[in-house]
Amino acid sequence: MRIDIITLFPEMFTGPFDFSIIKRAREEEKVNINLVNLRDYSQDKHRQVDDYPYGGGKGMVIKPEPVFRAVESLVKIRHKTRILLLCPQGHLFDQEKAKELAEEEHLVMICGHYEGIDERIRENLVDEDISIGDYVLTGGEIPAMVVTDAVVRLVPGVLSSSESVQEESFYEGLLEYPQYTRPEEFRGLKVPGVLLSGDHGRIKRWRRKQALARTREKRPELFQKIPLGEEDKKILQEQALDE
Numbered sequence: 001m002r003i004d005i006i007t008l009f010p011e012m013f014t015g016p017f018d019f020s021i022i023k024r025a026r027e028e029e030k031v032n033i034n035l036v037n038l039r040d041y042s043q044d045k046h047r048q049v050d051d052y053p054y055g056g057g058k059g060m061v062i063k064p065e066p067v068f069r070a071v072e073s074l075v076k077i078r079h080k081t082r083i084l085l086l087c088p089q090g091h092l093f094d095q096e097k098a099k100e101l102a103e104e105e106h107l108v109m110i111c112g113h114y115e116g117i118d119e120r121i122r123e124n125l126v127d128e129d130i131s132i133g134d135y136v137l138t139g140g141e142i143p144a145m146v147v148t149d150a151v152v153r154l155v156p157g158v159l160s161s162s163e164s165v166q167e168e169s170f171y172e173g174l175l176e177y178p179q180y181t182r183p184e185e186f187r188g189l190k191v192p193g194v195l196l197s198g199d200h201g202r203i204k205r206w207r208r209k210q211a212l213a214r215t216r217e218k219r220p221e222l223f224q225k226i227p228l229g230e231e232d233k234k235i236l237q238e239q240a241l242d243e
Contacts, residue, residue: 001030002106049062061117062116068125071083095173102154178214205235
């Protein structure tokens with residue numbers, strides 16, 4: 001997979017992309033991440049990429065010319081590329097969207113900034129707007145990091161096994177079950193006995209029960225979307241009797 005990120009501040013990505021899973025994925029050439037400085041595509045002698053909005057108003061708006069030039073320099077075959085704009089108006093990013101994007105060959109992310117972008121960019125260049133939440137950030141750089149991190153870990157071969165992905169929070173719409181490690185007892189606090197039993201069937205069922213209970217309690221809106229199997233329904237009936 002190739003990911004091109006068009007930004008005014010490529011230096012912001014140096015730390016997040018040079019550690020942990022993303023670093024390993026890049027070193028093993030599972031993913032190629034390219035940071036593109038939008039100012040390199042300005043034809044202004046001062047490398048200006050923004051201007052005042054028509055009709056008046058506060059702040060500055062990113063101009064269409066440098067963005068179009070930057071994207072056109074990166075995209076060779078349009079139907080094999082997904083062009084994303086990171087902005088507050090977009091589709092709310094979630095695990096399902098991460099899975100979808102991980103199947104693409106080439107992603108181009110445009111980091112919004114200032115008071116916005118010229119609408120001709122959105123209407124004629126961008127395939128999809130994406131937001132990471134209903135709050136205000138300075139620009140699209142941090143959202144681009146979030147999207148990249150979530151997508152890269154789903155690229156085949158990046159993680160050590162498919163199981164390590166499938167058991168994480170949100171992969172199936174559930175929050176993750178509680179995790180424990182040594183020591184078996186710490187300050188009088190003990191690890192649940194089922195985890196020490198060696199009975200993998202019981203452990204698997206216990207974890208599923210905990211994940212269902214945790215999701216229902218902490219994220220009821222997610223819980224409503226989970227397709228429940230017959231075993232899940234039995235587990236929930238047991239929980240209702242325990243309460």
